[in-house]
Amino acid sequence: MKESEITDLVDGVVSGDRKAIAQAITLVESKKASDVTLSEKLLESILTADGSSIRIGISGPPGVGKSTFIESIGQLMVQDGNKLAVLAVDPSSSISGGSILGDKTRMEYLSRDEQVFIRPSPSGKNLGGVNRSTRESIAIVEAAGFNVIIVETVGVGQSQTEVFDMTDVFIVLLSPGGGDQLQGIKRGIIELADILVVNKSDGDLKSFSRNTVLDYKNALKLLKPRTKDWSVPVIACSSLEKIGIDECWESIQNFQKLVTTNGHLQHNRNNQQKKWLLKETRQGLLDALEKNEAIQDELRHIQANIATERGSIKTKAKGVVESFLGKLGNKK
Amino acid sequence: MKESEITDLVDGVVSGDRKAIAQAITLVESKKASDVTLSEKLLESILTADGSSIRIGISGPPGVGKSTFIESIGQLMVQDGNKLAVLAVDPSSSISGGSILGDKTRMEYLSRDEQVFIRPSPSGKNLGGVNRSTRESIAIVEAAGFNVIIVETVGVGQSQTEVFDMTDVFIVLLSPGGGDQLQGIKRGIIELADILVVNKSDGDLKSFSRNTVLDYKNALKLLKPRTKDWSVPVIACSSLEKIGIDECWESIQNFQKLVTTNGHLQHNRNNQQKKWLLKETRQGLLDALEKNEAIQDELRHIQANIATERGSIKTKAKGVVESFLGKLGNKK
Numbered sequence: 316m317k318e319s320e321i322t323d324l325v326d327g328v329v330s331g332d333r334k335a336i337a338q339a340i341t342l343v344e345s346k347k348a349s350d351v352t353l354s355e356k357l358l359e360s361i362l363t364a365d366g367s368s369i370r371i372g373i374s375g376p377p378g379v380g381k382s383t384f385i386e387s388i389g390q391l392m393v394q395d396g397n398k399l400a401v402l403a404v405d406p407s408s409s410i411s412g413g414s415i416l417g418d419k420t421r422m423e424y425l426s427r428d429e430q431v432f433i434r435p436s437p438s439g440k441n442l443g444g445v446n447r448s449t450r451e452s453i454a455i456v457e458a459a460g461f462n463v464i465i466v467e468t469v470g471v472g473q474s475q476t477e478v479f480d481m482t483d484v485f486i487v488l489l490s491p492g493g494g495d496q497l498q499g500i501k502r503g504i505i506e507l508a509d510i511l512v513v514n515k516s517d518g519d520l521k522s523f524s525r526n527t528v529l530d531y532k533n534a535l536k537l538l539k540p541r542t543k544d545w546s547v548p549v550i551a552c553s554s555l556e557k558i559g560i561d562e563c564w565e566s567i568q569n570f571q572k573l574v575t576t577n578g579h580l581q582h583n584r585n586n587q588q589k590k591w592l593l594k595e596t597r598q599g600l601l602d603a604l605e606k607n608e609a610i611q612d613e614l615r616h617i618q619a620n621i622a623t624e625r626g627s628i629k630t631k632a633k634g635v636v637e638s639f640l641g642k643l644g645n646k647k
Numbered sequence: 648m649k650e651s652e653i654t655d656l657v658d659g660v661v662s663g664d665r666k667a668i669a670q671a672i673t674l675v676e677s678k679k680a681s682d683v684t685l686s687e688k689l690l691e692s693i694l695t696a697d698g699s700s701i702r703i704g705i706s707g708p709p710g711v712g713k714s715t716f717i718e719s720i721g722q723l724m725v726q727d728g729n730k731l732a733v734l735a736v737d738p739s740s741s742i743s744g745g746s747i748l749g750d751k752t753r754m755e756y757l758s759r760d761e762q763v764f765i766r767p768s769p770s771g772k773n774l775g776g777v778n779r780s781t782r783e784s785i786a787i788v789e790a791a792g793f794n795v796i797i798v799e800t801v802g803v804g805q806s807q808t809e810v811f812d813m814t815d816v817f818i819v820l821l822s823p824g825g826g827d828q829l830q831g832i833k834r835g836i837i838e839l840a841d842i843l844v845v846n847k848s849d850g851d852l853k854s855f856s857r858n859t860v861l862d863y864k865n866a867l868k869l870l871k872p873r874t875k876d877w878s879v880p881v882i883a884c885s886s887l888e889k890i891g892i893d894e895c896w897e898s899i900q901n902f903q904k905l906v907t908t909n910g911h912l913q914h915n916r917n918n919q920q921k922k923w924l925l926k927e928t929r930q931g932l933l934d935a936l937e938k939n940e941a942i943q944d945e946l947r948h949i950q951a952n953i954a955t956e957r958g959s960i961k962t963k964a965k966g967v968v969e970s971f972l973g974k975l976g977n978k979k
Contacts, residue, residue, distance in 0.1 A: 355961055355962050359958065359959055451961070473805040473806070474805070581954075585954045592960050595961055597933055599965055604928070614924065614928065621917055621924065626691065629783070630687050632930075632931050635928045636928055636935060640932075
């Protein structure tokens with residue numbers, strides 16, 4: 316793509332052209348040096364989100380039914396006149412990526428809806444597991460007029476935190492479990508949640524589900540509320556039996572109303588931008604290391620002798636860092 | 648601690664003194680500049696693992712019963728004359744850390760056994776979620792004569808991959824689930840596993856368990872085997888009813904025999920060292936950024952104006968990186 320085409324691409328995105336949106340996201344995902352320059356130009360032109368959108372993070376362990384949940388709640392969102400974008404982020408596979416049965420057919424109804432834009436998981440690696448460009452993809456779909464943005468990720472851990480850091484409301488999906496479940500509840504899973512969903516509350520698992528809801532309600536009592544005037548609901552949902560989905564959508568809307576009115580949404584977005592700046596800076600620095608041929612040679616040399624050369628890894632690494640910063644000047 | 652005391656500390660570690668081991672680990676976990684220098688000296692002195700130990704990674708979602716599993720299998724390991732060290736790594740909570748009910752009483756028997764050393768999860772943050780010092784803790788406990796090392800982590804995601812990258816055999820614990828489970832099986836969970844355990848195969852969950860074992864066996868057929876001559880076993884376990892634990896310990900020993908004989912273990916450890924070097928180098932560079940006061944001021948200034956100043960975050964971050972590398976010299 317040439318620089319002159321960026322203006323057309325921006326026009327396409329802003330007018331909601333699906334092809335242009337997809338192309339723009341591909342551009343910001345690209346790591347080619349020429350694309351990076353173009354994508355900066357693109358992002359400079361479209362960064363004008365007015366704050367009327369709602370960015371929803373949806374997290375949960377593999378197999379908890381995130382896709383079917385999104386398929387169900389997404390239909391309610393569209394029925395209410397919203398334009399929905401679903402961005403999937405899936406760092407769960409470090410070797411081959413993706414789910415065994417493939418992602419394409421996971422959201423059958425939504426993927427056929429004109430008011431919905433679905434972007435499957437990119438495979439790029441980065442600092443924290445979540446694709447570095449997801450925040451930029453959010454900016455693009457918002458510029459294109461999508462006002463409800465779902466970012467789906469596998470919990471637990473880093474990727475969950477990252478999606479938390481780019482969304483306004485965070486929904487955690489959990490599976491029904493036995494009564495001894497509470498023992499294993501880690502703070503990390505529930506303390507990020509604005510809304511907790513016990514999914515697959517159907518069939519054989521219905522009785523487990525009731526206990527699980529109670530367990531999590533009790534566990535939540537032990538935590539300090541994160542958002543003023545908001546008590547985290549625990550909702551039993553079944554995408555199959557259409558239970559709890561509407562309640563969940565209602566909770567999202569209530570939360571949005573609350574945080575928009577009390578200023579928390581904008582405050583939170585500003586803080587997210589600050590964090591993002593630090594993250595991008597760190598990543599940019601690592602990229603510079605990666606591109607320095609002399610340093611890469613030095614690293615390869617050490618690696619080739621790693622089994623025989625004495626000395627701890629930490630000390631060896633320290634030498635490389637000093638060499639990199641030293642090559643650039645006289646920093647001690 | 649003073650430099651002269653390091654020799655005593657090394658002696659203490661090598662003679663297996665528990666207090667010295669704990670102190671050495673605390674030292675490598677410390678981020679104080681003076682401690683970092685001392686810990687380098689310590690690590691230079693003790694890095695002489697002879698490869699006769701086995702490093703076991705144990706991963707699984709919160710609530711799957713990792714601790715009780717380790718409590719059970721650990722007793723078998725000790726009965727067979729081994730010295731066991733358990734290092735826990737738990738990045739699941741990004742805000743407050745740890746599990747709600749606390750870690751102290753989780754491994755009641757093992758924590759009273761003289762042949763066992765347990766180190767609970769450190770709270771430090773780093774590049775990838777897993778504490779940066781865990782590899783060094785492994786070196787320390789091996790120098791102290793522990794020959795079976797368990798590193799426990801919460802899956803999925805980054806922390807799982809990191810523990811995978813520092814162990815010889817990787818065990819993934821899963822919960823029994825319904826028959827529709829397969830749909831949600833992500834490659835990432837099972838492709839790292841050398842041994843798959845369907846835990847909590849007891850009580851109400853027994854029937855689910857049988858299906859889950861079959862599901863995972865089928866799913867594994869779709870994957871290319873990772874280790875030559877090793878087919879990943881799927882074992883139903885119950886710590887409560889003492890089912891499958893001995894089979895699991897036997898599998899670990901068989902795996903160790905195989906990879907020691909065919910050279911895969913040493914080859915794998917060398918590769919891990921190479922990766923570790925890259926990781927430490929990157930982290931060292933980020934630390935240098937962190938310590939540069941002028942750059943930190945620049946970042947704070949941008950953050951203070953983040954809501955009003957135009958321009959994309961990416962472009963702003965790029966400016967900071969150029970400023971950092973520029974301050975050190977003339978790199979373009």
